[in-house]
Amino acid sequence: MYFGLSEEQSFFQDNVRKYLEEYATIDNIKHIANGDEKNLSAEIHQGLLNLGINALLIPEEFGGLGLDLLFAAVVSEALGGGVGPIPFIAPYVMAPTAIKHAGSKTQQENYLSKIATNEYRFGVGFTEFIGKRNDAGITFSDHSLNGRAMFVLDANDATHLLLADEKGQIFVVDAKSSNIEIVKLTTVDKTRQYSEVICKNLEAELLENSSDSINPINQAIDAGRIMLAADSLGASQTMIDKAVDYAKERKQFGRAIGSFQAVKHMCAEMAADLEPCYALVWHAAHCHDHSPAEARLMACHAKAHVSEMAKGIAKKATEVHGGMGFTDLLGLHYWFKRIGLNRQILGSPELVREEAYKTQV
Amino acid sequence: MDLEYGPEYQEFTKEVQSFCKKYEGLSFTDGSNNPLGSSGGSGGPKMSRSEWQKTLIENGYFARSVPKEYGGYGGEADILKSRIIAAEFSKSNTPGPMGGQGIDMLVPTLLEMGTKEQKEAYIKPTLHGEMIWCQGYSEPNAGSDLASLQTKGELVGDEWVINGQKIWTSTAQYSQMCFCLVRTEPDAPKHAGISYLLIPMDTPGIEIRPLVDMTLKAGFNEVFFTDVKIPASNIVGKRGEGWAVANATLGHERGSLAPPDATMNRVNMLMHLMKEETLDGKPLIEHPIYRDRLMQIQGKVLAQQSHALRLLSAKLNPGADVKIGKMIQKLTGTELRHELEGLAIDVMGEIGTLYENSPHLKNDGTWQFIYMYFLGLIIGGGTSQIQKNIIAERGLGMPKEPKVEGA
Ligand SMILES: Cc1cc2nc3c(=O)[nH]c(=O)nc-3n(C[C@H](O)[C@H](O)[C@H](O)COP(=O)(O)OP(=O)(O)OC[C@H]3O[C@@H](n4cnc5c(N)ncnc54)[C@H](O)[C@@H]3O)c2cc1C
Ligand SMILES: Cc1cc2nc3c(=O)[nH]c(=O)nc-3n(C[C@H](O)[C@H](O)[C@H](O)COP(=O)(O)OP(=O)(O)OC[C@H]3O[C@@H](n4cnc5c(N)ncnc54)[C@H](O)[C@@H]3O)c2cc1C
Numbered sequence: 001m002y003f004g005l006s007e008e009q010s011f012f013q014d015n016v017r018k019y020l021e022e023y024a025t026i027d028n029i030k031h032i033a034n035g036d037e038k039n040l041s042a043e044i045h046q047g048l049l050n051l052g053i054n055a056l057l058i059p060e061e062f063g064g065l066g067l068d069l070l071f072a073a074v075v076s077e078a079l080g081g082g083v084g085p086i087p088f089i090a091p092y093v094m095a096p097t098a099i100k101h102a103g104s105k106t107q108q109e110n111y112l113s114k115i116a117t118n119e120y121r122f123g124v125g126f127t128e129f130i131g132k133r134n135d136a137g138i139t140f141s142d143h144s145l146n147g148r149a150m151f152v153l154d155a156n157d158a159t160h161l162l163l164a165d166e167k168g169q170i171f172v173v174d175a176k177s178s179n180i181e182i183v184k185l186t187t188v189d190k191t192r193q194y195s196e197v198i199c200k201n202l203e204a205e206l207l208e209n210s211s212d213s214i215n216p217i218n219q220a221i222d223a224g225r226i227m228l229a230a231d232s233l234g235a236s237q238t239m240i241d242k243a244v245d246y247a248k249e250r251k252q253f254g255r256a257i258g259s260f261q262a263v264k265h266m267c268a269e270m271a272a273d274l275e276p277c278y279a280l281v282w283h284a285a286h287c288h289d290h291s292p293a294e295a296r297l298m299a300c301h302a303k304a305h306v307s308e309m310a311k312g313i314a315k316k317a318t319e320v321h322g323g324m325g326f327t328d329l330l331g332l333h334y335w336f337k338r339i340g341l342n343r344q345i346l347g348s349p350e351l352v353r354e355e356a357y358k359t360q361v
Numbered sequence: 362m363d364l365e366y367g368p369e370y371q372e373f374t375k376e377v378q379s380f381c382k383k384y385e386g387l388s389f390t391d392g393s394n395n396p397l398g399s400s401g402g403s404g405g406p407k408m409s410r411s412e413w414q415k416t417l418i419e420n421g422y423f424a425r426s427v428p429k430e431y432g433g434y435g436g437e438a439d440i441l442k443s444r445i446i447a448a449e450f451s452k453s454n455t456p457g458p459m460g461g462q463g464i465d466m467l468v469p470t471l472l473e474m475g476t477k478e479q480k481e482a483y484i485k486p487t488l489h490g491e492m493i494w495c496q497g498y499s500e501p502n503a504g505s506d507l508a509s510l511q512t513k514g515e516l517v518g519d520e521w522v523i524n525g526q527k528i529w530t531s532t533a534q535y536s537q538m539c540f541c542l543v544r545t546e547p548d549a550p551k552h553a554g555i556s557y558l559l560i561p562m563d564t565p566g567i568e569i570r571p572l573v574d575m576t577l578k579a580g581f582n583e584v585f586f587t588d589v590k591i592p593a594s595n596i597v598g599k600r601g602e603g604w605a606v607a608n609a610t611l612g613h614e615r616g617s618l619a620p621p622d623a624t625m626n627r628v629n630m631l632m633h634l635m636k637e638e639t640l641d642g643k644p645l646i647e648h649p650i651y652r653d654r655l656m657q658i659q660g661k662v663l664a665q666q667s668h669a670l671r672l673l674s675a676k677l678n679p680g681a682d683v684k685i686g687k688m689i690q691k692l693t694g695t696e697l698r699h700e701l702e703g704l705a706i707d708v709m710g711e712i713g714t715l716y717e718n719s720p721h722l723k724n725d726g727t728w729q730f731i732y733m734y735f736l737g738l739i740i741g742g743g744t745s746q747i748q749k750n751i752i753a754e755r756g757l758g759m760p761k762e763p764k765v766e767g768a
Contacts, residue, residue, distance in 0.1 A: 001441060002363045003667075003674035004681055070362055244757050259760040261750070267757055268749035272689040279667035286362045298663070305660035353656035354649075360632075 005074060005282070012051070013074040019047055020082030026331045032085045033190035033334070042157075045086040053088065055116045057096040062109065063116040064096075069223055073285040076227040080234030080342075083334045085191040087123075087154035089227045091115070094153070095122035097223040098162055102170045102207035102216035111160075111172065123161045123175065124224070125152030125197055129168050129217055130347045138165045138199065140206070144179075145171060145199040151345060153224075155182050155195040163197065163204070168214035171204040179203070189341040191334055221346060222288060222299035228342040229302040230281050232310040233274070235335045235342075239317035240270045242332065246321055257320075266316045273309040280305060300356035304349040310339045364670070366441050374445050380420060381453035387413065389456075401456050414458060414490045422446050423458040424488045427472065432485025440676050451622055461532065463487040463494030467540050470609055474598050479559070483538070495533040497541035497560070497584060498607065500526060505747050506768075507542070508552045508604060512586060514543035516593060516600075521545075521558060523566075523589040529741070533569050533582040536562050546601045557603035559595040566590070576733045577717075611743070618738055619694030621665035624701060627731075628659050631705050634723065638709065651708045658701050665697060685756040692748035695738045702732035 005013070023044050031037035056072050058064020072093050079088055092115070099111050114120035127150050128137050138147040149163050158175045165171075173180065181198040210216045244267050247258030257263050284302035287295045314336040318325035325332050343349065366374075386405025408416070417423035418434050425443060427433020436442075450457040458464070468487055471480050486492035503510035512525025523543055533539065539560045546554035562569075566589040571579035598606040632655060635645040645651050668686065675681040705728040706713035715722045716729050739745050753759045 001366050001674060002678055003670045004362065004678075006362070244759065247759060255763065256760045258753075259762060261762065264753035264759050265746070265749045267759060268752035271685055271752055271757060272693050272749075275686050275689050276664040276668035276693065279671040280664040282362065283667040283670065286364065290364075301656075301660040301663050304656075305664055308657070308660075349657075350653060353653055353660065356660070357652055357656050 003279070003282070005070070009071055009074045012071065013078050015051055016048065016053070016075055016078040016084075017081060019051065020044075020078065020084050023047060024082050024084055026334075029083055029085060029191065029334055030331060041085050044084070048084070048086060049118055054092050054118050054121075057093060057100075058112050058116040059100070062112040064112065068285075068289040069093075069097075069226060070282060070285040070289070072223075073226055073230040073281055076230035077234035077281070080231030080236075080338065081238045083191045083235065083238075083338050087121070087157070087193065089224055089231070090124035090153035091121045091158065093227050094124045094126070094220045094224040095162055098124070098170055098210075098216060098220035099207065101219045102210035104208040107172075107205075107207055120159050121154075121157060123152050123155035123158035123195070123197075124220070125149035125155070125161060126164045126170075126217060126221055126224075126346070127151045128166060129164045130221065131351050132166065138163050138171075140165050140169060140171065140204065143203060145173065145202045145204045147199060149197045149199075151185065152182075152195045152197045153345070154193050155197060156184065156193045161197060162207075162220075163199070164217055168210060168217040170207040170210040170217055170220075172207065173199070173202055173204045177202055187341060188337040189334075191338055192341070194341075194345075218296065219288075222296055224346050225299050225303035225352065226281065226284050226288060228345060229277075229284070229306040232306050232339050232342045233277050233281050235338050236270075236274050236277070236306075236310045236313040239313055239332065239335050239339075240267070240274060243267060243270070243317040243320040246324075250322075257322075263320055266320055270313045270316055274313060277306045277309055297356055297359045300352045300359070303347065304352045304356065307339075307343040307349050311343060314339045366445070370441055370445060373442055374449065377422065377446055377449040378453075380422065381449055381455040384416075384455045386454055387456055389413070402454050405455075410459065410490045413456070414488060417458050418488060422450075424468075427468070427484065427488065431472075431480050432488045440673060444673060447620075448622060451626060459490045461493065462496045462540075463492065463538070466496065467494050470540075470597065470606060473609060474606055476594075478594070479597065483559070492538060493532060493536045494538045494540060495530050495536040495562070495582075495584075497527040497530055497533075497539045499529045501528050504529075505744060507607075508555065509768075510542055510544060510555065512541070512543050513547070514545040514556060514558060516545070517590075519593045520590045521593060521595065523558070523560065523586045523591070525586050527584040527586075529572075529581045530584045531581045531741075533562070533584050534571050534579065538562060539584070540597075542603050542607055545603075549601055552604045553601050555603035555607070556600050557597040557606040558591065559597065560589065560591050564589050564591060574733075574737060576730055576737075580734075580737065618691055618742060619698045619735070621662055621669050621694065621697075624694070624698050625662050625666060627698070627701055627705075628655070628662050630724070631655065631701070631708075634705065635708060638712075638723070640710075645708050654704055654707070658697070658704055661697055662701070665693060685752065688748070688752050688756050691743065692745050692752070695735055696745060699732060699735040699739060702728050702735060706732055 028040055032041050052065060053075055055064040056067045060066040096112060096115055099108060111120060136148045136150045138145050138149055145163060155161060161173050161175050163171050163173060179200050179202040183196040185194045185196055187194050247263050248256055250257050280302050284298035287298045318332060318336055321332060324330050384406060386402040388401040388403055388407050389410050390407050391409050421434040421436050424433035425436045426438035429435035464487060468484055471484060498507055500510050500512060514521045514523050539562055541558050541560050542555050543558050544554050545556040566587045568585040570583045572581050572583060574580040638645050640648060672683055672686055675683040712721060716726055754761055
């Protein structure tokens with residue numbers, strides 16, 4: 001029995017972490033957020049592609065590394081820790097998972113092998129299957145899609161998109177089609193991309209095994225949720241580390257603020273809240289591949305619980321920094337906002353907990 | 362990640378299951394007057410608590426790694442088997458072994474630091490449930506600041522003479538023995554002047570006054586010592602080393618206060634209750650606000666259960682960094698259990714306030730009782746605030762509180 005990360009997983013995670021420390025410096029993150037260095041994000045992305053992040057979940061028969069979701073989770077954790085300004089969850093986790101479960105053999109071959117070689121990059125828009133807001137929604141008839149998908153992940157530089165209708169059918173569409181309009185949404189989190197996608201008689205290919213089962217889309221959503229939980233886990237740990245370091249250095253009233261019990265207890269609470277989240281996220285990722293009966297429940301709870309803990313940590317860690325925490329200069333807000341987005345994307349805690357309940361009746 | 366225990370353990374699990382089946386519904390001939398164990402079930406075999414303890418030991422389901430010569434089973438320490446035993450008993454309708462401060466704290470301490478004579482004299486009767494212990498640490502002026510304790514021990518000839526007062530001493534009124542912290546070196550610095558003594562509770566000069574706690578049970582006591590004389594050899598460790606001995610036992614206590622599997626059993630019980638009880642004609646579980654609160658807590662408990670697996674794995678595979686992971690257990694475990702029991706009261710509303718033998722009481726009033734009981738555990742064994750100090754200072758390396766003159 002071994003509950004934890006393998007040497008390979010820790011090693012890979014370290015590599016991603018070190019890479020981000022070197023290239024996704026706070027100055028670079030600022031440039032990317034302000035939109036004044038167009039190529040920087042692509043360069044950082046390329047560096048991580050060189051490590052193989054696109055091929056983690058692709059089966060070996062299609063040229064990938066054939067690793068399990070826990071491997072992707074530790075990468076996601078590192079990306080959250082360094083507010084990695086690159087697409088990851090949609091193109092390299094949700095899309096491969098969806099295609100693996102929903103695609104026919106031919107579709108798997110067509111798409112998975114090209115994700116592995118980085119010829120194809122997918123954005124993913126499943127929001128309306130989880131919770132349809134206002135007049136959004138996609139309908140399918142006559143081999144084409146009409147309607148609007150909101151909060152499509154990583155659509156901007158994508159070659160293809162996966163979109164879903166309310167029934168959970170999954171479609172592949174060409175992101176460069178003239179029948180598609182991709183509108184950039186500006187959120188508080190400027191480290192990642194979110195879009196609105198409008199389809200007008202857009203030609204679409206149905207992933208065959210999603211026509212009569214919602215299992216494939218749920219698999220992809222579960223995987224995405226575990227990644228978001230892992231991202232928030234990493235982001236929260238960084239915020240705690242920064243708060244603790246700051247509290248040891250900063251002096252007021254003639255002593256380090258970290259010696260005031262009010263500050264100390266905020267830090268202890270953050271650590272106590274976060275520590276069990278490691279095990280929950282790892283366990284959920286493990287169940288996703290190896291324990292189908294618990295998989296959905298674990299994924300939902302990982303997403304909801306880590307979101308709740310992370311929200312509290314984002315607030316307290318900012319407070320420990322006093323006025324500095326509130327500044328753009330320090331840049332702590334990038335982590336605060338990333339945690340904020342992770343909480344809402346693919347289902348806010350209340351929605352996800354309701355799904356957790358439904359797996360038990 | 363590998364959550365399989367392997368074939369040997371599957372076999373072992375089956376053995377434990379069939380043992381539990383055999384003794385299903387076991388009840389005790391000596392009733393529920395013993396405060397340290399479950400009150401047993403009904404419809405199954407009958408025996409005394411002590412016989413049950415012995416049966417469990419013979420089969421290796423209790424005191425598994427305690428050497429035979431001291432009354433244990435004499436098996437190899439096997440963390441997975443211990444976990445399987447605990448898990449299977451908690452799933453079954455068969456009472457587990459007795460717990461309490463003697464079994465959970467004193468026995469491990471003696472095994473680690475006791476003399477051969479002490480091990481021979483005390484471990485066996487303690488394991489058999491025939492010798493109950495209380496923990497004499499806290500005093501009226503030494504609670505969180507335990508090391509400031511003042512109960513005095515003087516070596517006169519070959520006897521310790523003890524004078525002073527302990528308070529909050531759980532189960533003292535039922536106990537045969539007390540493991541007690543006493544200041545024996547008045548001139549040494551605070552932490553270096555304490556010794557760990559073993560005091561028979563029937564020694565002349567001991568007066569016990571039960572204290573009723575908020576659950577309306579006499580859960581703890583005041584214990585007064587007036588010229589209490591015990592043999593000089595009733596000391597664990599050396600003179601003045603009691604603080605280190607005590608800290609070893611505190612570690613044993615903190616891990617065992619609120620195991621997440623037990624909390625998950627209560628979550629499942631609450632889910633069941635919410636399906637049975639109705640509000641405005643609808644089961645409680647169908648009221649979205651209550652349902653969401655239950656799901657919130659279920660998520661927290663799942664996180665703690667997964668965390669417990671991580672800590673278990675760290676015991677099996679030394680080297681994993683779980684320093685903070687261990688420190689948070691007492692804080693998070695007791696707080697969560699208290700929160701869960703409180704949720705049950707909230708979902709029941711007015712019915713949740715019924716107590717003792719009231720009509721309409723649900724689940725024997727356990728929700729209300731445990732809600733209060735766990736507030737006691739949040740305070741006892743190092744308060745939540747003290748736990749946070751420990752996490753911050755020893756876990757996160759934050760600066761210590763500046764020293765106050767004379768403290
Ligand atoms: C939006 C905003 C607007 C502001 N506008 C103005 C303005 O117009 N004019 C102006 O002069 N200032 C202004 N300020 C500054 C503000 O008053 C300070 O930020 C605030 O007093 C905290 O001081 P600090 O930032 O130095 O944090 P610090 O004092 O370094 O505090 C850091 C952390 O330590 C904690 N801490 C510090 N001392 C203790 C203690 N003794 N006990 C327990 N905890 C302690 C704090 O609570 C905080 O969590 C503004 C700040 C903000 C955020
Ligand atoms: C149900 C129960 C059973 C118990 N059983 C036993 C037993 O069997 N044997 C035994 O010896 N003792 C026992 N105790 C005593 C227990 O260990 C003490 O109650 C506990 O250590 C707190 O001490 P105190 O009650 O003196 O509170 P105090 O130490 O006076 O604390 C009062 C408040 O001040 C806070 N506080 C104190 N110091 C600090 C600090 N440095 N920083 C921040 N906050 C601080 C505390 O957190 C608390 O909120 C039991 C207690 C309870 C409630």
